[in-house]
Structures are given as structure tokens and as C-alpha cells.
Amino acid sequence: MTYAKSRFGQLFAGAALAVAVIAAPFQASALEDKLVIVTSYPPDTTVTVSKAFEKKFPGVKVEVLNKSTSSGIKYLQSTAAKNTSDMFWASAPDAFEVLKGDGLLQKYDVKVMGIPEKVGAFPVNDPAGYYKGFAASGYGIMWNTRYMEAKKLPIPKTWNDLTKPIYFGHVGMSAPSRSGTTHLTVETILQGEGWDKGWALVKEMAGNFKTVTERSFGVPDGVNSGQFGLGIVIDFFAFSSKASGFPVDFVYPPVTTLVPANIAIVKNAPHPKAAAEFIEFLLSAEGQEVLLDPKIMRLPVNPATYAKAPKGFPNPFKDSSIGAAVKFDLKKSKSHYNVVNALFDVMVTYRLGDLQAATKAIQSAEAKLAGKPSGEAKKLIAEARALLGKVPVTEKQADDKEFNKIFTTKRKKASTEVKGRQAEVEREWDTAIKANYAKAKELAEKAISMM
């Protein structure tokens, strides 16, 4: 503050201080009477937190609008001209990136102290200051203990375990295009294992899928009710299900990442002061403790709060094995965000039947091969596996800016022109993928007939 040395500067600083001193108590008592939050969280989370907030600030009535992350984004985009929402509150940082890119978020500087810079390998807050992390989330495998006992299935520890034939038809997951958290899971695997190996792993797991659910909550729901035994989910779904009494459990595989769940103030918010106070509350020791409520069960970002956590609750600030193996690169994720979504849908979601059939054939061929030195059949199976895991796009192409333009959702100006259409590209992929799966199945069956 060099200018403070000048007389004018001192005067200015003094005046500013005076205004701040006068305004401070006034500000605190002059919170608006209402706060409108758009969120993807269930009432269990929102009601519990906003009750605690309302208790502390009795004059403010919190209105919660529950929408899925993607329709929440669409809602804010559609209503931006006459914005009535104050805050956006959801898990996936990418969703906030989208809103930030559209200029729909308001910058905010947090006053609360004691929140570290990073959780796992991920910065807690948006470096540009638009959205703030309030909890950490990791991704892993959840299972129904009754189901596992009834079907005599072993407990998996890693993503690779899920590719074993014993889990065929027992696993559920959502699609990255449907669920921000699932996108992060897939992206983590791709970054942790590399593009080609990562996709091969994802598709081998997907071969064991029973279903690809439409909502991210469809996965814990399916595991809880026993529709399928295992699910690939975000941690708090599993913790809160367990806390609600369901016979389920959860493990973090080594290749996972911890990502902050976020909150931000919407631009032109009608109740900005109450919104700011909500962020402060959520990050305070008091607010962080609410996250440990059995119905919420999210990892707080304040390390001190873990002292109050129940026994066995994971602490990423102590247990460095969680989310440390992969250094998640948000920039890289952003560079091929839509391509990954489209690829997963074309290869897995919409062709799950073909993928399952090919996987089944390969698995039975491998089972038959076990212990037999049949060189020719082995070669055929390896060939089938390679076909099954093949991705129609190289990493270089997926990261290519021009190629990504085909998948960008918006033409900003009428003059923008791009080559190729998404539907056209997907059609080409679909044709190739369908042929690959059919061929892989054929090869595996041929291998079986040779033994």
C-alpha cells in the first residue's frame, strides 16, 4: 500500500475505515429477508443446512430450488435476463466453470479463516474467486452387503477388480453426460491410467454393468434396494445411505481424486448480503460441522472439524492415500469434456447390450482357456479384447480445439462456423463401435469353438 503514505492516501484509507466501521454493524443487521438457492442437493442436505442457517439469522427465509445440476445450469441461463436466484450450490466444479464462462457468477472473497488451499491434489476454491469449495468428495465403489452374501461375491478393492468375470451383470453406474460426479470419475480414470488404457479399463468395467442409470442418484438407489450389488458412486451417497440404515459399504480405490463440492453467488443476485453470509456460515466451524449430520455425511474442508467426526470416517487431511495417486488436471478435463461425454454414451450407454454380449463371450472364452496352452485361441481372445477396448478417437484428437468445436453446445455468434456436425461424428463412431463389438464377440466365439 504505497499510496497510503501520501496524505491523500491516508485520508482515503481513514475515510474508508470510518465507513467500514459505521457500516459493519448496520450491514449485519440489514440482511435481506430472503435467500433463493438453486441446488442439486436433496432436501436432507439443504433443509438441514438452511435450518441451521435460519437459526443463526432468524430474519432470513431460505428458499431452496432443487434441480439436477444440468437443468440448474439451464435454468440460470434461461432466467439470467430477469435473475431471481441468489446462489448456485452443487458438486461438480465443471458446472461452475460453465456458469463462470457465461458470466453468470459473482466474485466473492471469503472472510472465514482456517480452510486450507488444497484438498487432495485439488485447489479448494476457484483460483479466479468465483466459486468456493465447502466440502470434499471422492469417488469409489459402494456395495450392498446382503446382495454380496446372497450371490457370494468378493469385495472389490480397485477399479481393476470390477473387470473380473465374477461381477458380470452386478455393477451399476451413471453416465458422465448425465451426472457431473460420474464425469469426474471417468475423467480421473482416464487421467490416472492414460487415455487408451483408461478407456479400455472403463469399457472392461462397463462390460460388467447391469445398467447405466439416468441420474447419479439412480446408482446408490439401485444398490440400496438391491437391484444391483455394486455401484460406482460419489462417497457421500454411500455414507448417507449407510447412516440411513441400508446394508451397504464403500471403498475408495487407489485411482481416485478428491474434488471440492462448491457454492457460488449468482450475478445480479437479488439478496447478495444474505448470500454472502450463507457462504461464510457454510465455511465456519459451525457450518462445517453440519456436514457431519448422518443424513449429509460429506467430507468437510476444514481439517479441524474432523475431530468431531464419527469413528471410521475418512479424513483426507490425515489419510494421504485418499485421492493422492492422481493429480487431477481441471484444464485437461475441460479440454475434452464434451468429447468424453459423447464417447461414453456412444460406446457404453447406447450400446450396452452389444458390449455385454461381447464381454460375456470373451469372459467365457477366457474361462475355457484357463490352463490350456492353446496359442491360437489365446491370440484370438487377445484380439477380441483389443477390439472391445478400442476408442475411435485418439487423445490428441480429443484435445484438439477445432475438433472440440463440433461438440461445443453454443454457437456464440451467427458468424461462427465449424466443420462437421456432432450427429455426423457420432454416427461414424457408432458404426465403428457396433462393428467392433460384433467382431470381438465373433472372435471370442471362434476361440471357444477351437478349444
Place this chain on the structure above:
Amino acid sequence: MKSLSQSHWGPGALAVCLSLFLVVFLLVPVAKVIYVAFQHPNTGALTLINFFDFFNNSLFRESFLNSVYVAGMAVLVSSLIAVPLAYFTTRFTFGGAVLIQTLGIVPLIMPPFVGAVAMLLLFGENGSVNLLLNDWFGFTVPFMKGLNGVVLVESIHYFPFILINLSAALLNIDRAMEESAQNLGASGTRLFCRIVFPLAMPGYVAGASLVFLKVFDDLGTPLLLNINNMLAPQAYLRITTIGIGDPMGYVISVILVAFSLFSLWVSFLALKGKDYATVQKGGGGLMKRDLRKWEKVGCYAVVILILVMVLSPHIGLALLSFGTVWSFSVLPDAFTIAHYENVFRTATQYISNTLLYAGLAALIDVAFGTAIAYVVWRTGLPGRQWLDYIAMGAVAIPGVVLGIGYLRTFIEFQVPIIDKPLATWWVIIVVALAIRRLPYALRACVAGLQQVSIMLEEAAENLGATKSRTVWRVVVPLMSGGILAGFVTSFATAAVELSATIMLVSQQSDAPLAFGIYEFMQSAAGRGPGAALGIVAVIIVGIATYVSHTVIESGERKRQAGAAVAAAAGA
């Protein structure tokens, strides 16, 4: 059909108002969205290239065929459920006919996604039934696997459309027709197949075409069962995942609309050139017939079997609402009423909102449905058929598309006095519900009107009644069965609508029931309270339906009694 009156002024003004409403709240918002289907994704120029992409993609072709298959099978299965229920309860002395009719409507008043949750718990691969089968006999039946699951859930959910419309039509048939047939020696199935069913054809076709259309563009059920390879889910997934700029979702919407209109046209053709009107309204001739003892036993067995099947989602939901934890077991681990306490403590607002919205929407629907039916079938206004087509077109507009269209169209329109954008005012939810459910009310009103002989109106006018008096005193009372059917269908289904409202609810205090259930169902601890809220919804709408049934029945009885007195006095 020739017009009765020389002056077109009254109906003309009415038709203009109706068209204006439809243009503002249906055509403009949808056009705003569908326009995208004809835009080149790269240049923004008008083009058909997107349709070329659609038909070249094997996934889309497959989705199209799957949708047609599911919709067709659902009509078949729903007919198997609905026709016996409708025929037995309207044609024979049958204890508890009103109860059965009401129970038969109950499936409609549950959001399809809730029904699917319950059906999965009971009939899923690891649901109660299959767990038992596996324990006892060592095999399971894939009730809910793939497209079959969709057909099953949809049939159980939508068969009431056929039941309601067919029952209304059966009650409207002049029983003298049946009497004559019986006098000439027809009975049993022959009487049904040759006389009764053909005369009730308008009601059946109205119901069946609704089932076909609804199933064809239903979103919730396939999504919940994670079936993606159908048209509506494809449209929804494209719009919500790839985003508003991707044209394929809109192309699919256009194709949904086009195919739906095509099948409507086919159903028009099926009825064309035949006269279904009977001079006398049902109830005047033969009273309900008695069944022989063994016939009665058989009928009851069939009815009970059907009811158990169609009520299974409710049984599942009831178990869920009283159960603590239900996981991979035949029944919940223990029972509790805590979920209901939770609901009555926190969620009563959803209930009152729903009653308000659905009630208003259904009133708008029957008023407009009656008006449109009258304009289309009883006046000679040029282009009047278009009113019908456009109103029916709403059935083919996916709720999400309508919701997005409303947001885009009305966000700039500030409502005076309350000073809020129209798109975020709760009234817009009522309008959306009214538009979405207008086709149901309209089909029912048209079926009602088609069965009123035009001779009755001519007679009234010859006796000096004015046009409006004729409509009020003759036409509307005579088609009251159809109007009631329309009101009940609109009300009950609007009460559980989710796809459009999920886009339009702008504050918690405006949220209706289905939205509340959806919210609850998004968390592990919320399944019980969500189910409890669902049960509360079913009971409330069920009671409302039952009351309106009895009200109309007693009204009809009174009118008949009055008519009998008048006739006696005249004699």
C-alpha cells in the same frame, strides 16, 4: 357436418379466443424450440441436414422402432386390462362397480417414475416376487427386463385412459340397441363384439389413441428403467446433456410430433364415415343385466386378478412408505409411521399447491375442451379442424420442451401488479398443466359430443331455444359424462405431472406434489417420506375422483327422475 345456425358470429369469436390462447401458450413457445431442428448446427441457416443425420443413424432408427413397438404393445396390454373392467362394470349388476371404476383410475394418479420404483421393488430382477420364486423354485422371471418392463409399467399406468373413455361411451349407448339385438337372439360375446363394442368405438379409439400417444412420448418410465434406446429418452438426453444448441433433440421432438399427428389422423380415419350418435342417452332402455352365478364368479375372478395387478405399484409404494429399510428382501425389515409424520410436518404445502394447480388446469381443460369440440363438430367455420389438431398436438410435445419454451418466451414478459416475470409466476405452471392435459379433456369431450345426436339440438332450436341456451341446456348436460371423464383424467394426471413443472418451479413454496416426491426420492433417507407423500397424493386424488363420480351419478339420477316426472305429467 353442416352448421345449425346461419350466424357464425358467436362461435367465430369463441374460435378466435381459443386459437389465440393456443398460439400464445403452445405454438409460439414450441416454435421457439423446434426452430432449432431446422437450423444448421454450424451455420445457423435453415436446412434439412439434421433430419438426414437422424435417419442415417442406426441408433435413432432403432429408437424409433422401439418406441413404436412399446406404444403398440402397451395399447394391446392396456386393452386387455381395460375392456373387461369397463364392460363388466357398466353392463351388469355388479357389486362395487363405482369402487372398481375408481380403483381403475387410481394408477393414473401416481407419477410414472414413482410407479416404476415400486414395480422394481416388487417385480425387478431382485424384487420381492423374484426373490420368492428363486427361494421356492430356483428360477426368476424377467418381468422388468428391457422393453418388456416399459410395456408393463406403461400399460398399468395408462390403461385408465381406455377404461374411462370406454366406460363413458358404454354408458352413453342407447340400450334400446342392445335390447333389440337381444330380442333378435344375440347374447354373450356375440352381443359384445357385434353391437356393444362397435357402438362404443369412439370412446375406445379416443382412449387407445391417447395411450398410444402418451406411451410413445413418455419419458419418466423408460428413464427410470434406464432404457435409452427409445425416441423420447433420446430427445431428452440430447437436450439435457449435449445442451440447448444440439439440434438432434429437437429433430426427435419434431419426429415425435409428426408421428403422433399421423397416428391421430389414422384414428380419425378409423371413425370417419360412421355414425355413432344415438338419439337416446343410456339409462333409458334396458337396465343392467344380471349375471348367472358361475359367470359372476368368473367375472369377479377376472376383475380381482386385474385389480391386484394394476394396484401392485400402490401396494409396493404403501410397503415402502411404512417400511424402514427395504433392501434385497421380500418385505421391508420393519414398519413405522415416521415417514408420514415427516410428510405431515414438512410437506403439506405440496398437497395444497397440487390441488390448486390441477383443479384450475382441469377446469380450463374441460371448458376449452367442450368449446373446441363444439366449434369443430357443430359449426361450419373454415379451418375449424385445425383447432382440434393444434390442441391435440400438445400431447406430442415433450414436457421438457414445453418447459424450456415457456422459460424462453415468457421470461421477458413482466406481469403487471405483482411485478414478476410471467415465467416465474405460479400461474404459468397452471397454464403448462392445462396445455399438457388439454388433449385428454378434448378427446373425452369430443367422444361425449359425438354421441349426442344433432337431432336433439335441431329439436331444441326448432322449439325456439337460442344457440347458447341450446348449448347450455341440451348439449352440455347430454355430454356431461364425457366432460366428467375429461375433468377426471386432466385433474388426476395434472396432479402428478413432473416433466414440464420441473423446469418451471421457481420457488419452493410454488412446488407441486410430484416435484416434492421427486425431491424426496433423490436421497437415501428420503425414499420412505417420498413414498408416503405418494400415498397421500393417491388417496387425495382418489377421493376427489370418487366424489366427482358420485356427484355426477346422483345428478344424473335426479335429472332422470325429473324427466320421468315430466313424462308422467305429460301423459
